[in-house]
Amino acid sequence: xxxxxxxxxxxxxxxxxxxxxxxxxxxxxxxxxxxxxxxxxxxxxxxxxxxxxxxxxxxxxxxxxxxxxxxxxxxxxxxxxxxxxxxxxxxxxxxxxxxxxxxxxxxxxxxxxxxxxxxxxxxxxxxxxxxxxxxxxxxxxxxxxxxxxxxxxxxxxxxxxxxxxxxxxxxxxxxxxxxxxxxxxxxxxxxxxxxxxxxxxxxxxxxxxxxxxxxxxxxxxxxxxx
Amino acid sequence: xxxxxxxxxxxxxxxxxxxxxxxxxxxxxxxxxxxxxxxxxxxxxxxxxxxxxxxxxxxxxxxxxxxxxxxxxxxxxxxxxxxxxxxxxxxxxxxxxxxxxxxxxxxxxxxxxxxxxxxxxxxxxxxxxxxxxxxxxxxxxxxxxxxxxxxxxxxxxxxxxxxxxxxxxxxxxxxxxxxxxxxxxxxxxxxxxxxxxxxxxxxxxxxxxxxxxxxxxxxxxxxxxxxxxxxxxxxxxxxxxxxxxxxxxxxxxxxxxxxxxxxxxxxxxxxxxxxxxxxxxxxxxxxxxxxxxxxxxxxxxxxxxxxxxxxxxxxxxxxxxxxxxxxxxxxxxxxxxxxxxxxxxxxxxxxxxxxxxxxxxxxxxxxxxxxxxxxxxxxxxxxxxxxxxxxxxxxxxxxxxxxxxxxxxxxxxxxxxxxxxxxxxxxxxxxxxxxxxxxxxxxxxxxxxxxxxxxxxxxxxxxxxxxxxxxxxxxxxxxxxxxxxxxxxxxxxxxxxxxxxxxxxxxxxxxxxxxxxxxxxxxxxxxxxxxxxxxxxxxxxxxxxxxxxxxxxxxxxxxxxxxxxxxxxxxxxxxxxxxxxxxxxxxxxxxxxxxxxxxxxxxxxxxxxxxxxxxxxxxxxxxxxxxxxxxxxxxxxxxxxxxxxxxxxxxxxxxxxxxxxxxxxxxxxxxxxxxxxxxxxxxxxxxxxxxxxxxxxxxxxxxxxxxxxxxxxxxxxxxxxxxxxxxxxxxxx
Numbered sequence: 031x032x033x034x035x036x037x038x039x040x041x042x043x044x045x046x047x048x049x050x051x052x053x054x055x056x057x058x059x060x061x062x063x064x065x066x067x068x069x070x071x072x073x074x075x076x077x078x079x080x081x082x083x084x085x086x087x088x089x090x091x092x093x094x095x096x097x098x099x100x101x102x103x104x105x106x107x108x109x110x111x112x113x114x115x116x117x118x119x120x121x122x123x124x125x126x127x128x129x130x131x132x133x134x135x136x137x138x139x140x141x142x143x144x145x146x147x148x149x150x151x152x153x154x155x156x157x158x159x160x161x162x163x164x165x166x167x168x169x170x171x172x173x174x175x176x177x178x179x180x181x182x183x184x185x186x187x188x189x190x191x192x193x194x195x196x197x198x199x200x201x202x203x204x205x206x207x208x209x210x211x212x213x214x215x216x217x218x219x220x221x222x223x224x225x226x227x228x229x230x231x232x233x234x235x236x237x238x239x240x241x242x243x244x245x246x247x248x249x250x251x252x253x254x255x256x
Numbered sequence: 257x258x259x260x261x262x263x264x265x266x267x268x269x270x271x272x273x274x275x276x277x278x279x280x281x282x283x284x285x286x287x288x289x290x291x292x293x294x295x296x297x298x299x300x301x302x303x304x305x306x307x308x309x310x311x312x313x314x315x316x317x318x319x320x321x322x323x324x325x326x327x328x329x330x331x332x333x334x335x336x337x338x339x340x341x342x343x344x345x346x347x348x349x350x351x352x353x354x355x356x357x358x359x360x361x362x363x364x365x366x367x368x369x370x371x372x373x374x375x376x377x378x379x380x381x382x383x384x385x386x387x388x389x390x391x392x393x394x395x396x397x398x399x400x401x402x403x404x405x406x407x408x409x410x411x412x413x414x415x416x417x418x419x420x421x422x423x424x425x426x427x428x429x430x431x432x433x434x435x436x437x438x439x440x441x442x443x444x445x446x447x448x449x450x451x452x453x454x455x456x457x458x459x460x461x462x463x464x465x466x467x468x469x470x471x472x473x474x475x476x477x478x479x480x481x482x483x484x485x486x487x488x489x490x491x492x493x494x495x496x497x498x499x500x501x502x503x504x505x506x507x508x509x510x511x512x513x514x515x516x517x518x519x520x521x522x523x524x525x526x527x528x529x530x531x532x533x534x535x536x537x538x539x540x541x542x543x544x545x546x547x548x549x550x551x552x553x554x555x556x557x558x559x560x561x562x563x564x565x566x567x568x569x570x571x572x573x574x575x576x577x578x579x580x581x582x583x584x585x586x587x588x589x590x591x592x593x594x595x596x597x598x599x600x601x602x603x604x605x606x607x608x609x610x611x612x613x614x615x616x617x618x619x620x621x622x623x624x625x626x627x628x629x630x631x632x633x634x635x636x637x638x639x640x641x642x643x644x645x646x647x648x649x650x651x652x653x654x655x656x657x658x659x660x661x662x663x664x665x666x667x668x669x670x671x672x673x674x675x676x677x678x679x680x681x682x683x684x685x686x687x688x689x690x691x692x693x694x695x696x697x698x699x700x701x702x703x704x705x706x707x708x709x710x711x712x713x714x715x716x717x718x719x720x721x722x723x724x725x726x727x728x729x730x731x732x733x734x735x736x737x738x739x740x741x742x743x744x745x746x747x748x749x750x751x752x753x754x755x756x757x758x759x760x761x762x763x764x765x766x767x768x769x770x771x772x773x774x775x776x777x778x779x780x781x782x783x784x785x786x787x788x789x790x791x792x793x794x795x796x797x798x799x800x801x802x803x804x805x806x807x808x809x810x811x812x813x814x815x816x817x818x819x820x821x822x823x824x825x826x827x828x829x830x831x832x833x834x835x836x837x838x839x840x841x842x843x844x845x846x847x848x849x850x851x852x853x854x855x856x857x858x859x860x861x862x863x864x865x866x867x868x869x870x871x872x873x874x875x876x877x878x879x880x881x882x883x884x885x886x887x888x889x890x891x892x893x894x895x896x897x898x899x900x901x902x903x904x905x906x907x908x909x910x911x912x913x914x915x916x917x918x919x920x921x922x923x924x925x926x927x928x929x930x931x932x933x934x935x936x937x938x939x940x941x942x943x944x945x946x947x948x949x950x951x952x953x954x955x956x957x958x959x960x961x962x963x964x965x966x967x968x969x970x971x972x973x974x975x976x977x978x979x980x981x982x983x984x985x986x987x988x989x
Contacts, residue, residue, distance in 0.1 A: 086894060086979055107898045114896020125891045129566035138895055141559040184895065 033191055033224050034060040034083065039092035041078050041247070052078040053089070054247035062191070065218045066226045067238035075247040076228045077196055083226065084119050084194045085109045096192060114139045118185025120195035120227075124177040126169040126184075133165040136183045147187065155183045159213060175206035182213060186221070193217065195227035199234060211237050265432075265456070273460050275875075276428055279421035279519070280461035282868070284468025284512040285475070290413055291508035292476035292500060294406040298388065300496045301402060305385050307494070310340075312352035314365040315380045316372065320349045324372040328353065331368055333360040348378075361386060362393045414515045419580070421516070426523035429453055436527055446528030453527060457520035465512050472508070473500060486850045557908050560901055564908035567888070578874045579916060582867060582959060586917035589863035589955050590925045593948035596856050598929065601946055602936050603848070615773040615841055617822055619809035622835040626807045627794055631829055632696045635809060638825055640817035645699035645772060645810045650793075651802040653749040654690035654784055655682065660743065664736035665722050671782055673725060678780040689783040690748055692793075692800070695770065700789035703770040704763065714792065715761030716746055719769060719785035723777045735777075738784060741765040746786065751802045758799045760792060772810050819843065863955070871962040874913060875969075885974045893979050902975060910967040914960040 041053040052075045060066055070076045081087040082094060085101045086109075094102045101112055113119060126135045136156070140147050156162045159179040161172075169177055178198060185193055195214065199207035211234055218225045227238075235241050236255075243251035316328070328351065329337045335356045343350040353368065355361055365379045381393065387400035436449050480498040487493050550565020557564070568575065621629060626648035636644040661670055671679050671686045680687045695703065697713050704711040721735040743762055750756040769776065769785075776785045788796075797803065813822050819840035830836045839847075889902055933940055 107900065110893060110896050110898040110901075112896070113894065119894055121894070125894055127563070127888075127891055129563070129570050134562075138559070142895075142897055142901065144558065 031062045032059055033062045033064075033097060034058070034226070035093075035095045036083070037093045037095075039079070039082060039089045039094065041075070041082065041087070042090045051247050053082070056092070056244075056247070056249060058242070058249065060224060060226060062224055063218070063222050064224050064226075065215065065237075065239045066224075066242060067235040067240070068226065068228045068242045068244060069230070069232070069235050070244035074244045076244050078247075079244065080194050080196050080226065080228055083192075084117050085112045086119070114142055115188055116190055116192065118182075118188070118190045118193040118223075120178070120181050120185050120193070120198045122197040122200040124169070124174075124181040124201075126177055126180055128169050131166050131168060132161060132172065132180045135169065135180055136165075136187055138184060139188045151189075152187070155186055158216070159183050175202055175209070178202060178206070178210055179213070182210070182217075186217060186223075189221065191224060193223050193225045193227075195225065197228050197230065199229065199231065207231070207234060273428070275424040276457060276460045277464045279424035280512075280516050281464035281468045283417045283421055283515050283519075284465040284508075285472045286417065287410070287413060287511045287515065288469040288472025288508040289476050289479075290410055290472075291504050291511065292473050293479060294410065295501060295504045296476065296480050296496070296499055298403070298406060299499050300494065302385070302388050303496060304494055305388065309382065309384065310352065311354075311385070312338075312340075313355055313358055313361045313382055313386065314353040314368070315340075315382070316351045316353065316365075316369060316374055316378050317380070318348045318372075318374045318378040320351055320372060320374070325351065327371055328368055331364065331371070333357060333364050334368070358386060358389055358391055361391065362395075410511065414511055417515050418519050418522075422519035422522045423576070425457060425520045426526075429523045429527050433527065433530065436530070450521075450524045450528040453524035454517070454520055457516065457524070461516050461520075465509070465516065469505065469508055469512065473505075483854060486854045487847070553908060553912070557904065560904040561908050563892070564905045564912065567905070568909055568912055575874075575913070578871075578913065582871070582874075582913070582963075583917045583920050585863045585867040586955065586959060587921045587924060589860065589867075590921050590952050591928065592856065592859045592863070593951055594925055594929050595932070596852055597946050597948050598932050598936065598938065598943060600849075600852060601938055601942055605938065605942075614771055614812075615810050616813040616817075616819055617809075617811040617826060617838065617840045618773055618844075619811070619826060619830065620837045621807045621809065621830065622837070623805050624807045624834060625803055626694050626696070626790055627797070629807050629834075631834075632698070634829060635811075635826065636698060638822075638829065640814050640822050640825075642812045642814050643699070643702070643771070644812075645702075645770065646696040646807060647699070647772060647810070648694045648807045649804045650692040650694060650797075650800065651751040651804075652690045652692050652786070652800050653687055653751050653754055654746060654786075655685045655749070656688050656739070656784065657685045660739050662720075662737045662740050665738055668724055668726060668736060674782045675780075679782050687749075687754065689751075689780055690746075691776075691783055691785050692748070692802075693770070693772070693774065693785065693787045694793040694803075695772075695787060695789060697789045697791055699770065700787065703787065706770065707764060707766045707768050709764040709766075712763055713789045715763040716748075716786040716788045716792065717764045717766050718746060718762055719767075719776060719787070720765035721767060721777070723781040725781050733777075737765075737767075738782075739765065748786065748796065748800055750800055756799050758796045760788070760796065771812070772808075867955075867959060867962075871959070871966065874963055874966045885970070886977050889974050890977075890979050899975060903971060906967050906971040910960075910963050914956075914963040917959060918956055 036056050036058040039053050039056040039058075040051070043050045043052055054075075056075075056079060068076045068079065078087065082089050082102075083096070085094075085096075085104065089102055092102065093100055096112070096116060099112070099116075101109070104112060119125075126132075127138065130138070134141070136152070137147050153162070156165060159182060161176055161179050161183065164172055164176055164180070169180065172180065178201070182198070185195075193214070198214070199210050202210060214225055214227065215237065217223050229235050239254065239256045241251075241253045241255065242249055243253075325337055325339070328334060333355050335354045337354070338352045340350040340352050353365070355364065361381055365381060366376055369376060369379045381396075383393065383396040383398065384400065386392070387396070388403055390403050392400070477498045480496075484495050484497070488495065550562050550569070553561035553565035555561070626646060629646060632644075632646045635641065635646070638644070656671065658670075665671075671688070674686075674688075678689055700713065701711040703717065707717070709717070718739070720738045720741065722738040724734040724736055727734040745759050746762050747757050747759045766787075770787060777783055809826070811822065811826065813819060819842050823838050823840050823843070827836070827838055830838075892902060892905075929943070932938075933943055
C-alpha cells in the first residue's frame with residue numbers, strides 16, 4: 031500500500047546564470063511500513079528531497095502525495111498542520127526549542143492542537159528512548175544523543191504514519207548512532223511507521239530495507255534489500 | 257588587516273551599524289543639551305545673585321582707613337577693593353574684596369582682616385555666590401545644592417546612557433561572535449579583538465557625536481529662547497539670552513566620548529574574553545540558563561504565550577534597556593502629569609480661586625513708604641477702577657495677658673502651644689507678633705463699613721482670629737477667636753526695641769479681613785494682625801517703625817474693563833517717580849499656566865527621549881535578533897506551527913513589552929496620587945475632573961504603536977524568510 035508518491039519532482043534555486051537544479055525529476059513510491067535510506071554525496075539533493083517530502087519546502091515542479099493528500103498544493107497553514115499531524119521530522123541538529131523543557135518539547139505538536147497527551151503512550155516513548163529522567167531538563171542540559179532521542183520522541187508523539195529523518199546520526203558518535211537507528215527500527219516495527227532517512231554512513235544505510243541513491247538531483251539506484 | 261576587515265564590515269552591514277550611530281547620536285544630543293542647559297541655568301543663577309546681592313567675594317566691615325584700603329588692595333591675591341557706599345554708615349565702612357583666584361577667599365580674608373587690624377568677626381564671605389563656583393567653606397552650614405546637583409545629574413545621565421546604549425553595541429558585536437571565534441582560533445589576541453571592536457565603534461560614532469553635540473546646543477538655544485518668551489512677564493525674572501562657552505563644548509564632547517567609549521568597551525571586553533571554541537560554537541540562540549515558567553502568559557495565551565514568555569525571559573538581559581527606559585519614561589510621564597495637575601488644582605484652590613474676587617491688578621511699588629506715595633487719589637479715580645487700596649506692611653509686637661485670651665483659644669491649649677520662634681513668655685504674659693497692615697484712609701473707611709463699625713481714622717481694627725493648629729487642612733482653615741473683645745486700646749511695641757510702645761484705640765475686633773491679596777497666620781498661627789489707617793500710622797511710625805520696603809496697590813476693576821489696558825494705565829500713572837512691578841490676575845494665571853506647561857514640556861521632552869531610547873532598543877533587538885529569531889521560528893514551523901500561531905507569539909511579546917510599563921506605572925502613580933490628595937486635602941473628584949487621562953493614554957498608545965511597529969517589521973522579516981534556509985543555517989555551523 032502506497033503511503034508516499036512523488037511524480038516528476040524538480041526543485042530549482044536561483045535564476046538565470048545562478049540557477050541550480052537541486053532535484054531534476056524524481057519519481058518515487060514508498061509503501062507503508064518501509065524503512066528507507068537515502069544516500070548520496072553532498073549537494074546531491076537528498077536533503078532537498080526530504081524537505082519536500084516533509085512539506086518543509088515546495089517543489090518547483092511535480093507532485094507529492096502523502097496518503098491521499100497532494101501536499102505540493104498546500105498553503106502555509108495547511109503545510110504547517112501537515113507537519114504537525116501527518117509526519118514526524120527529525121533533523122541532524124535536533125531542532126529542539128531551547129526555552130522549553132524536554133517534556134514540553136516532546137508534547138509540542140499536541141499542545142499546538144490543544145490536545146491532551148495519552149500518558150501511557152508518552153511514558154512508553156520516553157522510557158523506550160531512555161529520557162524519562164530528563165523530562166524537566168532544558169535541551170542545552172542534555173548530551174547530543176539525548177537531544178536526538180528527545181527529537182525522535184517529539185516526532186513520534188502524534189503517531190505519524192511517516193517519519194522523515196535528515197541525517198539523524200550525523201552529529202552523534204558510533205554508539206549513539208547505533209542506538210538511534212535501533213530505535214527507529216523498533217518504531218518501524220512496533221508502530222508500523224514508514225521511515226525515510228538520509229545518511230552519509232553506508233554502514234547505517236545497510237540497516238534499511240531499501241536504499242535509494244541520489245546524484246545530481248536524480249535517483250540513480252533504488253535497491254530493495256529485504 | 258583590522259582596518260580592512262572593519263571598514264568592509266561597516267560598509268557591507270549598514271543596517272547593523274545604524275543602531276550604533278543612533279545610540280551615539282542620542283547620547284551626544286542628550287549630554288550636549290544637558291550641559292548647555294545647565295550652563296545657562298548656572299549663568300542665570302550667578303547673574304541674578306550678582307544683581308541681588310552683589311558680585312563681591314569677601315567683605316570687611318569696620319573702621320577702615322584709606323591706608324588700610326591701600327594695604328588690602330596691594331595684597332597678593334586681591335584683584336580689587338571697593339567701598340560699598342550703600343551699606344557703609346556711621347557704624348563702619350563696608351569694603352568689598354575681589355580676588356584674582358576666588359579659591360583663595362576663605363584662606364586670605366582672615367589674613368587681610370588681621371593686616372588691616374580688624375577682628376575676625378568683621379569678615380564675611382559671599383557663600384551663595386562662591387558655592388556656584390564649587391568653592392565651599394566648612395563654616396557655611398547651608399545646603400547649597402545647585403552646582404552639585406548639575407554635576408550629579410550629568411554623571412547620572414552618563415551612567416544611564418551607558419546602561420541604555422551599551423546594548424546597541426552588544427547586539428551588533430554579538431552578531432559576529434562566530435567570526436571573532438575564527439579570528440581567535442587563528443591567533444588574534446583578546447586585546448586585538450577588543451581594539452578592533454572599539455575602533456569600529458569610534459569610526460561609526462565620530463560623526464553622530466559631532467552632529468549630536470551641535471544639535472544639542474541648537475535645541476538648548478531654542479529651549480532658552482522659549483523659556484524667555486514664556487516668562488517675559490514674570491515679575492522679578494531676568495531675561496537672559498542664550499550663552500555658551502567653549503569649555504562647555506569640550507566638557508560635553510568629553511562626556512559623550514567617555515560615555516560611548518565605556519558603552520562600547522563593556523561588550524568588547526566580553527567578546528575579547530571568549531575562548532575560540534566558545535565563540536565558534538556560539539549560535540546566538542535564545543537560551544535559558546534554568547527552567548522557567550510563564551504561568552500567566554501560558555494560562556491566557558496557551559502554548560504560544562508560554563513560548564513568548566520564555567523567549568522574553570531568554571532575551572531579558574538584552575531587553576533590559578528597552579524595558580527600563582519604557583517603564584521609566586512612562587512612569588515619569590504619568591507621574592509628572594499627575595503631579596503637575598495636582599499642583600495646578602492645589603494652586604487654583606489656594607490661590608487663584610481663593611483670590612479671584614480680591615484683586616484684578618496688583619502693583620508693588622518698590623522701596624516706597626505709603627506715606628510717601630502721592631498717587632493714591634489719582635489712582636482711585638482712574639476710569640475703570642472699582643476700588644483701589646494702597647497698603648504697606650510693618651512688623652510690630654504686642655503683649656497678650658492670660659486674661660485677654662478668649663475661652664475658645666484657651667480650650668485648644670492657648671499660647672502655650674505656640675512655637676517659641678513666634679511667641680515668647682514675658683513676665684506672665686505673652687509677647688506675640690502684631691503685624692500691621694497700613695491702609696490708605698479711604699480704603700480703611702471702606703473696611704470699617706464692610707464690617708459694620710462706625711468709620712473712624714483714629715484707631716486700629718484687630719483681626720481677632722487664631723488658627724487652630726490641630727487642624728491640618730490648610731485649604732479650609734479652622735480658626736477660633738483670639739482675644740476677649742473688651743479691650744478699648746491696644747499697645748503696639750517696636751519689634752526691635754520692645755520697650756518702645758504706643759497705645760492706640762481699638763475700633764473693632766473683626767473676623768472679616770479687608771479685600772486685599774494677603775494671607776494671615778500662615779506660618780505664625782498666633783500673630784495678632786492690626787489694620788491701621790494711614791492717619792494713625794503717620795502718628796506712630798516714629799515709635800513703631802518696622803515698615804517693609806515696598807507699598808502695594810490692590811485694584812479691583814469694573815467688569816467691562818480690559819485688565820491689560822488698566823495695567824498700562826496704572827503703569828503710566830506710576831512711571832513718574834516710582835519703580836513698580838505690575839501684574840494682573842488673568843495675566844498672572846496665564847503666566848503661571850505657561851510656566852507649568854513649560855516645565856511639563858521640558859520633562860515631557862525628557863520622557864519622550866527615554867521612550868525613544870526604549871523603542872530604539874526594541875527596534876535594535878527585533879532587527880538584531882532576526883537571524884536567531886529566524887532559526888527559532890523555523891523550529892516552530894518545522895514541528896507544525898501555523899503562520900497565525902507564529903504571529904500570535906509576536907503579538908504576545910509586543911503586548912508584554914508595551915504592557916509592562918502600564919502594569920508597573922499605574923499602581924505606583926495611583927498610590928502616589930492618593931497619598932498626595934490626602935496630604936493636600938484635595939477633593940478626589942476635582943482631581944479626577946482635571947486628571948490627565950488623555951495625555952497619558954496618548955503616550956501609552958504611542959509606546960504600543962511603536963512597539964507594535966517594531967514587532968510588525970521584525971515579524972514580517974522573520975515570517976517572510978524561507979523555512980528551508982533558516983533550517984539550513986543549522987547545518988552550516
